[in-house]
Amino acid sequence: MTAFAEFERVVRGLAPAAAVVLGSGLSRAAAAFREAAAVGFGEVPGLVPPTVPGHGGRLAVGHWGATPALVFFGRLHYYEGHSPDVVAGPARAAAALGARRFVLTNAAGGIHPNLAPGELMAIRGHLKLIGPDAWRSAGRAVREPYAAALLARMPELLAGVYAALTGPCYETPAEIRAAREMGADAVGMSTALEAEAAAGLGLEVAGVSCVTNRAAGLDPAPLAHADVLVTAQRAADRLAAVIGRLLASDLASVGA
Numbered sequence: 001m002t003a004f005a006e007f008e009r010v011v012r013g014l015a016p017a018a019a020v021v022l023g024s025g026l027s028r029a030a031a032a033f034r035e036a037a038a039v040g041f042g043e044v045p046g047l048v049p050p051t052v053p054g055h056g057g058r059l060a061v062g063h064w065g066a067t068p069a070l071v072f073f074g075r076l077h078y079y080e081g082h083s084p085d086v087v088a089g090p091a092r093a094a095a096a097l098g099a100r101r102f103v104l105t106n107a108a109g110g111i112h113p114n115l116a117p118g119e120l121m122a123i124r125g126h127l128k129l130i131g132p133d134a135w136r137s138a139g140r141a142v143r144e145p146y147a148a149a150l151l152a153r154m155p156e157l158l159a160g161v162y163a164a165l166t167g168p169c170y171e172t173p174a175e176i177r178a179a180r181e182m183g184a185d186a187v188g189m190s191t192a193l194e195a196e197a198a199a200g201l202g203l204e205v206a207g208v209s210c211v212t213n214r215a216a217g218l219d220p221a222p223l224a225h226a227d228v229l230v231t232a233q234r235a236a237d238r239l240a241a242v243i244g245r246l247l248a249s250d251l252a253s254v255g256a
Helices: 003-014 027-032 089-096 173-181 192-200 225-234 236-248
Strands: 018-022 033-040 058-064 067-073 101-110 120-129 158-165 186-188 204-214
Touching: 003 033, 003 058, 018 027, 018 089, 018 236, 027 033, 027 067, 027 236, 033 067, 058 236, 067 089, 067 236, 089 192, 101 120, 101 192, 101 236, 120 192, 120 236, 158 173, 158 192, 158 204, 186 204, 192 204, 204 236
Parallel strands: 018 067, 018 101, 101 204, 120 158, 158 186
Antiparallel strands: 033 058, 058 067, 101 186, 120 204
16 A cells, blocks of 8 residues: 555545645644644655745644644745646645645735734735736736635734745845735735635635745845744744634535
8 A cells, every 4th residue: 555545544534624734834833733644745646745944745634623634734836846736736635635625824924014023914815926927917916715704713813915926036125015016915935826726626715824024125134034934933823723713613514
């Protein structure tokens, strides 16, 4: 029996209806997760191992609190050289394994004045500015694949728009000014492709950004990936509580 076949056997026994993707440095938010089985991304059909620090590249199944769940420790990015179809692989894998709810998390730069490092933002919509022609395309329109019912489960968080940029370089101050004019409240390099793919598969989608720094040009300090990981870990407890609420809420009604 292959590693994935054995993993799939455990999944079928637990029947998780929800999945969560943990972004850069956010694996500590899974302290409440009790793992029953895990497999590397490279063993999962349609996935490849990630190459970015802070993304472990494991898919696990177990219980988040009392809720059976799939957890993707890490994700794939467009800037790693992957096609949008490969980047969206976790959404397809989650759906194939029976998930009906897909919770995405990411580390992001704060644009909104109330989003200081360590704050969380509920994603209500995103700007997909990914690819060589993104700034000249219709991608400037805010897209909203995120479920209103799940957004309502996060009333304590600022509900904002996430701008997904190509990466891997951090954004320039000019790009941040442009994104802010288009309505962005936070900025990063992920989530949009996965969210749209999951919604297209009929999954109920939620997104949470962990603000790890002020966006370029809004703070004199230089941006560094190591600092992003440290700040993400500090917000882990708050993020864990939000994820637990999203995974458990009204799952019986999803897809009914």
